[in-house]
Amino acid sequence: MNRTLTWAATAALALSPLAFTATSTAAPAAHAKAKATAYSVTAKASTDTAIAKETTVKVKGRVTPKAAGQKVVLQQRVGTKKKWTATGEAKVKNNGTYKLTDKPSTPGSREYRVLKPASNGFAKGLSKPVQVEVYRWEKLANRQAVATNVGIAGVNIGAEYYGSSLATTTAGTPSSIEYTLGRKCTSMRATYALTDESVTGAIGTVKVSGDGTTLVDHALAVGTIVADETTDLTGVFRLKIDATTSAAPTAATVAVGTPEVLCTR
Structure with missing residues (x-):
C-alpha cells in the first residue's frame, strides 16, 4: 500500500504546473546567460x-x-x-x-x-x-581647370626646378585660372616668384582667392621668393589665382611653383 502511494505522489509531482514552469524557464535563462558572455x-x-x-x-x-x-x-x-x-x-x-x-x-x-x-x-x-x-596632397595642376589663360609647365625659381607649376604666358597681360575644390580641400602649399628667365627690373603680382575672399597677395620682383607657403582652404568651393606682370621688360613671368592641395574624396 505504501509503495503504491509513493508512485502516485511521484507521478503527480511530475505533472504539476510548478514542475512544468521550472522546466520551461530553464532554457531562456541559459540563453540569457550565453548572451552575456561575449567580450x-x-x-x-x-x-x-x-x-x-x-x-x-x-x-x-x-x-x-x-x-x-x-x-x-x-x-x-x-x-x-x-x-x-x-x-x-x-x-x-x-x-x-x-x-x-x-x-x-x-x-x-x-x-x-x-x-x-x-x-x-x-x-x-x-x-x-x-x-x-x-x-592627400595632390598637384593642383593635375585637377581640371575651370577657366584659364595661364600656362602649366615646369619652371625654374632660384636655380631650382619646380614641376607642374602655373605661369603667366604674356607679359603685361592679366592672367587667371580657377579650380573647383568643392569644399573637400583644407590647405594649399606653393612657392610664389618670378621665374629665373625674368629679366632684371621685371615686377609682378600674384593673388589667390577662395570664393571671392583674398587668401594670398604678393608683390614680386626678381629675387623675391615666397617659398613653401601654406594657405588655409577650409570651406573653399572655388579657388582662383590671378597674376600680372609688368609690360616692360617683356621677359617677365610670374609663377606659382608646384602648387599642391590637401583634399579628401
Missing part, C-alpha cells in the same frame, strides 16, 4: 583626420574580461563599402588594454573597429566603429 571591446582613434602616407592612426582600447596575451584584430572599411577588412593585429596587455596602428595610403572617409575573437568560453566582441577622414 566587451572599446576603441578610440588618436585623430579624426589624417594625411595619406604621412599620418599613423593609433587605435587604443580595452578588452573585458582582460584576455591577457590574446590577439585583437583591427578592421576597417573605406567610403561606402560594406565589407570590413582586417589590416592589423596586436596582443592584449596584462591590464586588458591594447594598441593598434594603421597608416592609410588613400584619401577618403574610413571607419575602424576592433575584433576580439571568441576564446575561453566567451563569444567574440566588437568595438563600436570610429571614423577618420583621410586627406
Whole structure:
C-alpha cells in the first residue's frame, strides 16, 4: 500500500504546473546567460583626420574580461563599402588594454573597429566603429581647370626646378585660372616668384582667392621668393589665382611653383 502511494505522489509531482514552469524557464535563462558572455571591446582613434602616407592612426582600447596575451584584430572599411577588412593585429596587455596602428595610403572617409575573437568560453566582441577622414596632397595642376589663360609647365625659381607649376604666358597681360575644390580641400602649399628667365627690373603680382575672399597677395620682383607657403582652404568651393606682370621688360613671368592641395574624396 505504501509503495503504491509513493508512485502516485511521484507521478503527480511530475505533472504539476510548478514542475512544468521550472522546466520551461530553464532554457531562456541559459540563453540569457550565453548572451552575456561575449567580450566587451572599446576603441578610440588618436585623430579624426589624417594625411595619406604621412599620418599613423593609433587605435587604443580595452578588452573585458582582460584576455591577457590574446590577439585583437583591427578592421576597417573605406567610403561606402560594406565589407570590413582586417589590416592589423596586436596582443592584449596584462591590464586588458591594447594598441593598434594603421597608416592609410588613400584619401577618403574610413571607419575602424576592433575584433576580439571568441576564446575561453566567451563569444567574440566588437568595438563600436570610429571614423577618420583621410586627406592627400595632390598637384593642383593635375585637377581640371575651370577657366584659364595661364600656362602649366615646369619652371625654374632660384636655380631650382619646380614641376607642374602655373605661369603667366604674356607679359603685361592679366592672367587667371580657377579650380573647383568643392569644399573637400583644407590647405594649399606653393612657392610664389618670378621665374629665373625674368629679366632684371621685371615686377609682378600674384593673388589667390577662395570664393571671392583674398587668401594670398604678393608683390614680386626678381629675387623675391615666397617659398613653401601654406594657405588655409577650409570651406573653399572655388579657388582662383590671378597674376600680372609688368609690360616692360617683356621677359617677365610670374609663377606659382608646384602648387599642391590637401583634399579628401
